[in-house]
Amino acid sequence: MRFRAKIVDLACLNHFSRVINTIAKLAKTCTLRLTVSKLYFILSDKVANGGVGMWCELNQGNFFDEFQMEGVDAEHNEIYLELMPENLSRALKTAQNANAVKMKLTNKHCPCLRVAVELPSLSSSSRIVTHDIPVGVIPRRLWNDFREPSVPDFDVSIYLPVLKTMKSVVDRMKNLSNSIMIEANLSGEMNLKIETDLVCVTTHFKDLGNPSWALEDGCQSSQDRDPESMAEARIDIRKLQQLLAGQQVNPTKALCNIVSKRVVHFILLHEDVSLQYFIPALT
Amino acid sequence: MKCVIGGAHLRGTRAAAGSDLSGLCGRNGRPRAGCLRAVRLNGHQGVCAEKGKMFGRAIHAIARISDEFWFDPLEKGLALRSVNSSRSAYAYVFFSSMFFQHYCWTALPQPRQKEKQLSPPCKVIIKSVLPVFRCVNVLERNVEKCSIYTNINDHHITFQLLCKHGVVKTYNLTFQECDPLQAVFAKHMCPNVLKVHSRLLADIVIHFPTSQEEVTLSVTPMKVCFKSYTEEDTDFSKTMLTEVQLNPDEFDYFQVGVDSEVTFCLKELRGLLAFSEATSVPVSIHFDISGNLETHTEKAGNASMDKDSSTQANASKKPQRNGKTPSAEPAKPASPLVKQERKVIPGATEGDTTGVEGTTTAHAALAGESHYEKFHSLFFGAVSCKEDAVSHTFHSLATASDSEEDFGNVPSSPVV
Numbered sequence: 001m002r003f004r005a006k007i008v009d010l011a012c013l014n015h016f017s018r019v020i021n022t023i024a025k026l027a028k029t030c031t032l033r034l035t036v037s038k039l040y041f042i043l044s045d046k047v048a049n050g051g052v053g054m055w056c057e058l059n060q061g062n063f064f065d066e067f068q069m070e071g072v073d074a075e076h077n078e079i080y081l082e083l084m085p086e087n088l089s090r091a092l093k094t095a096q097n098a099n100a101v102k103m104k105l106t107n108k109h110c111p112c113l114r115v116a117v118e119l120p121s122l123s124s125s126s127r128i129v130t131h132d133i134p135v136g137v138i139p140r141r142l143w144n145d146f147r148e149p150s151v152p153d154f155d156v157s158i159y160l161p162v163l164k165t166m167k168s169v170v171d172r173m174k175n176l177s178n179s180i181m182i183e184a185n186l187s188g189e190m191n192l193k194i195e196t197d198l199v200c201v202t203t204h205f206k207d208l209g210n211p212s213w214a215l216e217d218g219c220q221s222s223q224d225r226d227p228e229s230m231a232e233a234r235i236d237i238r239k240l241q242q243l244l245a246g247q248q249v250n251p252t253k254a255l256c257n258i259v260s261k262r263v264v265h266f267i268l269l270h271e272d273v274s275l276q277y278f279i280p281a282l283t
Numbered sequence: 284m285k286c287v288i289g290g291a292h293l294r295g296t297r298a299a300a301g302s303d304l305s306g307l308c309g310r311n312g313r314p315r316a317g318c319l320r321a322v323r324l325n326g327h328q329g330v331c332a333e334k335g336k337m338f339g340r341a342i343h344a345i346a347r348i349s350d351e352f353w354f355d356p357l358e359k360g361l362a363l364r365s366v367n368s369s370r371s372a373y374a375y376v377f378f379s380s381m382f383f384q385h386y387c388w389t390a391l392p393q394p395r396q397k398e399k400q401l402s403p404p405c406k407v408i409i410k411s412v413l414p415v416f417r418c419v420n421v422l423e424r425n426v427e428k429c430s431i432y433t434n435i436n437d438h439h440i441t442f443q444l445l446c447k448h449g450v451v452k453t454y455n456l457t458f459q460e461c462d463p464l465q466a467v468f469a470k471h472m473c474p475n476v477l478k479v480h481s482r483l484l485a486d487i488v489i490h491f492p493t494s495q496e497e498v499t500l501s502v503t504p505m506k507v508c509f510k511s512y513t514e515e516d517t518d519f520s521k522t523m524l525t526e527v528q529l530n531p532d533e534f535d536y537f538q539v540g541v542d543s544e545v546t547f548c549l550k551e552l553r554g555l556l557a558f559s560e561a562t563s564v565p566v567s568i569h570f571d572i573s574g575n576l577e578t579h580t581e582k583a584g585n586a587s588m589d590k591d592s593s594t595q596a597n598a599s600k601k602p603q604r605n606g607k608t609p610s611a612e613p614a615k616p617a618s619p620l621v622k623q624e625r626k627v628i629p630g631a632t633e634g635d636t637t638g639v640e641g642t643t644t645a646h647a648a649l650a651g652e653s654h655y656e657k658f659h660s661l662f663f664g665a666v667s668c669k670e671d672a673v674s675h676t677f678h679s680l681a682t683a684s685d686s687e688e689d690f691g692n693v694p695s696s697p698v699v
Contacts, residue, residue: 090492121533127527129526130528131490131523131526132524132526134520134521
C-alpha cells in the first residue's frame with residue numbers, strides 16, 4: 001500500500017481545503033477511499049452515526065498535481081482509511097499560502113497520513129510544517145460496508161432553495177425545536193415546518209423546480225403522482241443544520257429526494273465534487 | 284517596563300542573606316517597604332493610549348499563568364508577578380517609574396527590623412483586575428487617564444479610569460499581604476540563544492492546535508524544530524502531531540552551543556506572544572539543556588522586553604558544540620552548578636549592560652528530577668518604553684533560597 005500526492009496550485013489547495021472543511025462539519029470520523037482516479041469521503045449509514053449517510057466524491061485530477069496510489073493488491077487497487085477529517089482540516093488551515101502541500105501514507109509509530117506543508121520563508125530554505133494524522137487502515141473484508149448508496153425510490157425530487165436562505169431559516173428554527181418537517185411536491189413547492197406546544201412555524205418556498213430523473217428502465221419517475229401532493233419526512237434539525245452550515249460555496253446543483261416518512265436524500269453538486277447526504281426520518 | 288515570566292521550582296521567599304539590593308535598599312541594606320501612592324498612566328492622548336493598552340496586555344499575559352498576581356510597588360517602578368499553581372511558571376512584569384506619567388512611591392516605616400524581611404507585596408485576584416483592562420482597544424479609545432493608588436493599611440488598591448465625557452470608573456480591589464515571590468534564572472550562562480521577531484514565533488505557534496498543551500523546541504546547529512510534545516506512552520493512534528522546522532537563517536541571531544530539547548507550555552507562551560506582538564518587539568530565547576528557557580524581547584532603542592521561559596530540557600545524547608562552549612556539561616546533568624535552589628542572575632538588556640553580579644545557576648530541581656517529569660515556565664521581561672528613557676537594566680528573576688547552606692559557595696545575588 002502506497003500513497004503520495006502533492007498540491008502545488010493555491011486555488012486547488014484552497015478548494016480542497018474547503019471540501020475538507022465541509023466534510024469535517026458533517027462527520028467526526030469518516031472513511032477515506034482512495035482509487036487511482038478518485039477520492040471518496042464516506043460515512044456509512046450505521047446506527048452509530050445516527051443513521052446518517054454521506055458519500056462525497058472528488059476527481060483527484062482536479063486537485064492534485066501528483067497522485068500516486070498503490071492499493072492493497074493488484075486486484076483491489078484501492079485504499080480504505082478511517083480518519084478524523086477535522087485533523088486534515090486543521091492541517092490545511094494554516095497552509096493557505098504554501099508553496100506546496102504533500103501527503104503521504106506512512107507508518108512510523110502507527111499508520112498516519114503525513115501532510116507536509118512547505119511555506120515560504122525569508123531564509124533560503126522553506127519552512128516545513130509536518131502534521132502526522134493518525135489513520136486506521138480498513139481491511140478488505142470490511143470494504144462492503146462502504147459501497148456507494150443507491151438513490152432511494154423517492155416520492156418527490158425537488159431542487160433546494162438558495163442554501164444561504166435555507167440555512168438562516170433552519171438556524172432560527174433550531175432554537176425552537178429539535179425536529180423539522182420537510183415536505184415538498186412535484187409542483188416545485190417546499191415547506192419547512194416546526195411544531196411545538198406553543199408555536200408552529202412554517203416557511204414556504206415556491207417555484208423551486210423539480211429535476212427529472214430518467215430511471216433505468218427508461219420511464220419517468222412518479223408520473224402518476226398528484227403534483228400537489230406533499231411527500232414529507234420529519235428529521236433531526238441539527239443534522240440538517242450541519243449540512244447547511246458546512247456549505248462554504250454555492251453548489252452548481254442542489255436537490256433533495258424525499259421518501260415519505262423514511263429518508264431525505266440530499267445531493268449537492270459542484271464542478272468537481274459531488275456530495276450526497278442521507279438523513280433518516282425520525283420515528 | 285520589564286516583563287519576566289519564568290518558573291520551574293521556585294522556592295523560598297526570603298531574601299538571600301547578604302544579598303546586595305542596591306537601588307532598592309535603604310541605608311541598612313534592607314529593602315524598603317513601599318506604598319504606592321499614585322501612578323498615572325496617561326497624560327497626552329496619543330502616548331498614553333498605548334501605555335494603557337500595554338499595561339492591560341501585561342495583565343492579560345499574566346492572567347494566562349495564574350488567577351492571582353503580586354502587585355509589588357518598588358522604588359524604581361511597579362512590579363507585577365505571578366506564579367502558576369504548580370509553581371512551574373512565573374511571570375514578572377516590571378514597569379519602571381519612567382513608564383508612568385507620575386509615579387509616587389512612599390517608603391513605609393519598617394515596623395520590625397527583621398534580618399530577611401522584605402516588604403510584603405500585595406496579592407490581588409486577577410479576575411478582579413481583568414475587567415478594568417478587559418477590552419484593551421476600548422481602553423485606548425475611551426480612557427484619558429488611569430490612576431492606581433494603593434493603601435497598605437486598609438489593604439486596598441484602587442484603579443481609577445478617567446474616561447471621555449467626564450465618566451470616571453473607580454475600581455476598589457482588596458489585596459492580601461503575602462510572601463514575596465521571586466524566581467531565578469541565569470541568562471548569561473545559557474549556551475543557546477535565539478533571537479527572532481515575535482511575529483515569527485506567532486507564525487510558528489499558529490500551526491499548533493489551541494488545545495495543544497506542550498511543545499518541544501529542539502535545536503541543533505543546523506536546524507530548529509518546534510514539535511508537539513510526546514511521551515513514551517503517548518497514544519500515537521489517537522494524537523495528531525505537528526512539527527515546524529525552520530532554518531537557522533530565519534533567526535536574527537542564532538547560537539546553539541549544545542544540541543538541546545526543551546519542552547514548554549504553549550498556553551503560557553501564547554500569553555507572552557500576545558503581549559509582545561502588541562509592542563512588536565524582537566524576542567530572544569535563552570536556554571540550555573538543564574531546562575531553562577528564557578525568551579527575552581528587546582525593542583530597539585529605549586524599550587525592551589524580555590521573555591524568559593524556563594523549561595525542562597531533555598539533554599541530547601550527542602551534544603555538539605559549535606565553538607561556543609556552554610558552561611554546563613551536557614553529559615553530566617548533576618553538574619556542580621546544580622543545586623536545590625535556583626538563583627537569580629541579572630541579565631543585561633541589549634544596549635545597556637550594567638554590572639552583572641556573579642551568580643550561579645542552580646537547576647538541581649530540574650536536572651535532578653527524572654526525565655519523566657516536565658517543568659515549564661516562561662520568563663519574559665520588558666523594559667520601560669518612554670520615548671527618551673534610557674534602557675533600564677534588565678533584572679532577571681531572583682529567587683531567594685530557603686536554606687542557608689546553598690549560599691555557602693555561591694556568590695550572592697541581587698533580588699528584584
